[in-house]
Each structure stands twice: as structure tokens, then as C-alpha cells.
Amino acid sequence: MRSAPKPGHLYACYALVMRYLPALALTLLAGCNSLPRDPDGTLDRIRQQHRLTVGWVDGASPPPVVRRFLEEVARDTHAAIILRSGAAEPLLAQVRDGQIDLLIGPFEKDSPWAGDVAFGPPLARGAGEIEIKAAARNGENRWIMLAERAARTVSQEARAE
């Protein structure tokens, strides 16, 4: 028969936890800051090279919120923006392959490209199910986080998402 833990033992456990709790909390806080990292180092590269490649889908005039969004991203990364424009499909393929850091344009809410690239929250809404939003390379989580934060900073729609 197993005996119940004595109050003394419980106090010892409690004391042990309380003793190391601040160190554990500090470690976690430090970890909070360093994770996530990008598997292909997108954000580090942009910050080192001060250059950010942005695609814009042809045939649509960007609303003012897109300009504010890009300014916010450029400020966070200290990078100059190199703009490319073209048809959506080839540009999306370039985002998927890491040739473009960010692609902005009107996309369907449930875009068939959702599994191939990471869409951010909507910057603005178009007609019907169309949203103006940014797409980044899948898995570059720190870079995606930065783009999401910038979108939420400048857009009410992104904050409401």
C-alpha cells in the first residue's frame, strides 16, 4: 500500500518549484524572443542586405493601405523595396520558391494557393470574396510574423481577422 505524501514532502516540492521558477520563467521569456526562426533565413537576409523583393499583381491599383503596409515592413527591416509586377500565378510560384519575399494583390478568400504560400491577414476587402493581402514563403515563420504584425498595425481589417 502506497502511503500518502506527507505535508513536509509537499512543502519541499513547492519550495523546489518556487526556487527554480524565476530561472525557468526567464529562460522561457528569452526563448519567446528568439523563436521562431526562418528555415531559409529570409528575415536575416533582408536585414543584412537591406533589400526586400516585393511583387504586385498586375491589373489592380493598390489602395493606400498597401503603401502604409510596405512602409511599415521597410521600417522594421531597414530595407529598400525592389518592386516587381506581373500575373498572379507566376508571381505566386516565385514566392513559393523563395525568389520574391512578399507578394501583394487581390486574392480569393479561399485561394487554391493557400497550401503553397502563407497568406497574411487581409489589408483591405475587394468585391465579393476578394481580399487584398500579402503572401510570403511557407514556413519562414519569423518573416511571416513580421509581415502579420505590420498588416495589423496599418489595417483595421487585419486587426479584425
Add this chain to the structure above:
Amino acid sequence: MSDNSLPDELAATMRKAIRLEYWNLFWTATIIVTMGLVLGQSQTMKTAWVEDTLGVVPPIMFVIAAHMELRGTRSAHFPFGFERVNGLGFFVAAVALTAVGALLLYNAIMSLIATEHATVGSIVLFGQHIWLGWLMIAAQIYSLIPPLFIGRKELPLAEELNDKLLHTDALMNKANWLTGAAGLAGIIGLGLGWWWADALAAAIISVAVINDGVKALRSSTAELVDGAPRALSQPALSEDAQALCEHLQAEFPGTTVRLRETGRLIRAEVHGAHSPQDWQHPRRYWPSEKERAWRLAQVSFVPPVEAVAELLSDSKP
């Protein structure tokens, strides 16, 4: 003897086990909701979530089987009661575990082959942008705690009831820390920028699910095809059944003893022996602890072939 197929002395333990399984379902539901809220695109999280969702199959099957055993009375259509419903539930749970485990492993391997990079973005919580991975880690840690306690409580009840379904569930719950640790490693690895960590952790969890499923499948099919009674936690023959077999062979030398298991009960056939003149209750033949004698529900005698031949020749005109 009660009208249902459950031995009287097990009724209280069975009710206790049913109560525990309701708690198990409640805590598992909280885990499913918590994990579901932070799933994201992570393969590890999806696999862990499916595993947790699958975790409700054994307790649900147990509760259904237990209610039928407790309340289902013998009838013209079911003269043996519902003692084998538990075995059927065990089989259903085993098939579900194995099939979904295989599907999850396939998905994980495909993700690795396609070098898929899982996207885990951020959310705003209390005005702060937080990486969703941290919430996934918190959800994974939470998902470790209830099964650990429930598994510990299930184990003695499963042994007392000789319930394979409950026992499998208990072992799965107790071993849940392993899949939880794999899940945590997957998310942390993903955070460190190791894109393969997510799919690899998912594959490890899937293999654990398949392993549980295959073990359960072997035991449950053995029971359904009238195999010899199996041990609670593995497909090996059970020790108490082997002791019973030896005991019956010693009592009726020169005979063949065949044992099969119907749910938690054992039924024995002694081939090559007439029924003894002094009729005995089956429990009298139980060789070990008398409090477990309820395990032996039936001992039948099949006379030697010569006796049948004599009987046939006597009956000819």
C-alpha cells in the same frame, strides 16, 4: 446469478470504471478543444489532435459495452447476454487506431518527401503579438496532464475487471507522455527553423498510434475467432488461462482441454471425458485466487469418440 452476463461481484467495480471513463471523456474533450484552437498548419499538431480525438474511441466503446453488460438482460435473441460486446468494442477501437495511424504516417512521410515547410504564424493576445507555436506548446503540455492521472486510475480497475479495452486505454494514456514529448519537440524544432522536425515528430506519433493499434488488433481478433485467452496487455496467452488448462488436464487425464474467451469470461471444453457424476460449479475448477474464479463461466464435457460410436450402434434397430 444475475440476469445479465456480468458476474455479480464485478458490478460495483464496473460502475466505478464507467464513472472514470465519463471523466476521461470530459478531460479528453477539453484537450481536443484546446488543441483544436491552436492547430495551425503544423503536421505535428494535426497528428497529435487526431490522436487525442481518436482517444475517445476506447472510452466510448467501453461505456457502451459496460452499459450493455450491466443492463442488457439475457433474452431469446441474446441467450448469452452481451458479454462479447466488450470484445467487439475492443476490435472497433483497434481498427480505428491502426487505420488512422497508418493514414497519419502516410501524411507525415509525404510531407517529408515534399519538403513541406509548415507555416505557424502569430496571433494577438492581450495586445501582444505572440507566435502561435507558444500556444501550441502550452496546449501540448496541457494535453499531457489529464491522461497521466486517468491512466493510473484505469489500470487497477482494468486488471480487476480483466477488461482489455480499458487496459489498452490505460496503457495508451500512461504512454501519452511519449507522444506528447515528440509533439513538443516537433513544435520547438519548427520554431528553431528545422522544417523537418514537424513532420518527423508527426511520423513518430503515428508509429506509436499504429503500434497500439496492431497490438490491440491482434488480441481482439484472437478473441473473435475463439483463440485461447490472451493476456491483458499483449497478444501472448494469459497466465491464468494456462494455469486453468493445466489444472483441468490434471483433473481429467488423457483429455484435450480447449479454452476460449468471451469478453472477460473464460469458457472451457474438456474433450474425451464424460461429465463427472458429482456435478460441480465451473468456478470449482478455477486453480488460483478464488476471488478471480468468476473468470471461468463454463466447463463443458465432450465424451470420447468411442462412446459416441457405442451410442450410435445401440440405437440401431
